[in-house]
Amino acid sequence: MNRLEVMKMTLEHQGAISVGDAFIDYLSIDENNDKYEKRLGGASVNAAVHLSRYKMASYYVTKLGDGQDSKFVKEELIKESIKLDYSVHTPAKELPCVYIHLDQNGDRIFHSYMNETPDDVLTSKDIQEDAFINRKLFYFGSGTLFHEKAKEATRKALEAAKKNNAFISFDANIRLKRWESEEHCRSTILRFLPKADTIKLSEEELLLLMEETSLEAALEKATEIPVPLIYVTVGKEGAYVIFQGQTEFIRGKLVEAIDTTGAGDAYMAAVLFCIHMYGFPATIKEAVSYGYNGNIMGALVATKVGSLPDIGNYCQIVDELFIKPDKMKR
Numbered sequence: 001m002n003r004l005e006v007m008k009m010t011l012e013h014q015g016a017i018s019v020g021d022a023f024i025d026y027l028s029i030d031e032n033n034d035k036y037e038k039r040l041g042g043a044s045v046n047a048a049v050h051l052s053r054y055k056m057a058s059y060y061v062t063k064l065g066d067g068q069d070s071k072f073v074k075e076e077l078i079k080e081s082i083k084l085d086y087s088v089h090t091p092a093k094e095l096p097c098v099y100i101h102l103d104q105n106g107d108r109i110f111h112s113y114m115n116e117t118p119d120d121v122l123t124s125k126d127i128q129e130d131a132f133i134n135r136k137l138f139y140f141g142s143g144t145l146f147h148e149k150a151k152e153a154t155r156k157a158l159e160a161a162k163k164n165n166a167f168i169s170f171d172a173n174i175r176l177k178r179w180e181s182e183e184h185c186r187s188t189i190l191r192f193l194p195k196a197d198t199i200k201l202s203e204e205e206l207l208l209l210m211e212e213t214s215l216e217a218a219l220e221k222a223t224e225i226p227v228p229l230i231y232v233t234v235g236k237e238g239a240y241v242i243f244q245g246q247t248e249f250i251r252g253k254l255v256e257a258i259d260t261t262g263a264g265d266a267y268m269a270a271v272l273f274c275i276h277m278y279g280f281p282a283t284i285k286e287a288v289s290y291g292y293n294g295n296i297m298g299a300l301v302a303t304k305v306g307s308l309p310d311i312g313n314y315c316q317i318v319d320e321l322f323i324k325p326d327k328m329k330r
Contacts, residue, residue, distance in 0.1 A: 020044025
């Protein structure tokens with residue numbers, strides 16, 4: 001019996017743990033991009049919050065400081081019922097800030113990135129192995145891979161998660177401005193991809209990693225990635241799922257997009273909720289249903305401003321809009 005077969009039998013409702021950097025998003029609120037609103041941000045934060053809104057136990061491991069931004073993030077995370085038991089604190093830590101502009105289509109433009117303490121990151125000493133006991137989902141992204149110390153912390157977290165038979169999920173969320181070069185980014189991420197049980201990439205990220213200019217060619221190459229479940233989002237069109245070498249297109253839910261910031265994080269969290277709730281998909285049909293549910297959540301988030309808008313009661317959304325897989329027994 002392979003590891004995924006064991007996972008299908010043992011995956012229980014024991015929550016998720018995410019590792020990453022918390023951000024402050026300064027989101028433009030006018031057409032001239034002159035005025036900004038302060039928001040909680042960062043892909044790993046977004047994923048942790050979405051999972052918590054499904055009434056899952058959601059743990060978040062990050063590093064915070066004494067500054068106002070850290071206090072703001074901590075307060076917001078506590079409001080979202082995020083468990084910070086295993087996060088760490090250093091007084092001088094300043095959180096990274098991103099200024100986000102919006103174009104006329106509601107698409108996000110990461111205009112600028114600032115980090116006053118770039119070397120004050122999670123280290124391997126900050127990772128407590130008991131944090132991963134009974135956590136059945138582990139989420140990470142490339143945001144902790146570009147810095148050597150943070151990469152080692154991520155590696156230690158991965159080892160602890162695997163030791164405890166957690167389901168490993170990776171969301172690329174590539175921000176090239178944080179990397180020393182495109183090649184360094186590509187080679188690092190490609191080394192980590194096979195460690196995951198499921199991954200999510202945007203179309204742009206897939207093209208970058210596969211070194212292709214056409215989506216068709218990149219998808220063909222992606223079937224060779226040794227990961228059993230891969231989702232590739234293609235904006236408003238929807239997403240592709242690659243399940244054990246089979247590729248299917250999942251049409252998106254058409255909405256009037258106001259702000260696409262964080263739509264991909266909502267997509268990934270919906271897929272992880274389905275895995276947590278129903279187990280690893282047994283067929284391509286079930287993998288498609290998980291992706292369909294991801295499309296729903298991504299679309300709903302895109303109709304509001306910000307990466308973590310109020311889109312209503314998540315459990316009600318699941319009941320009314322989600323496709324439930326045929327093998328749903330719990």
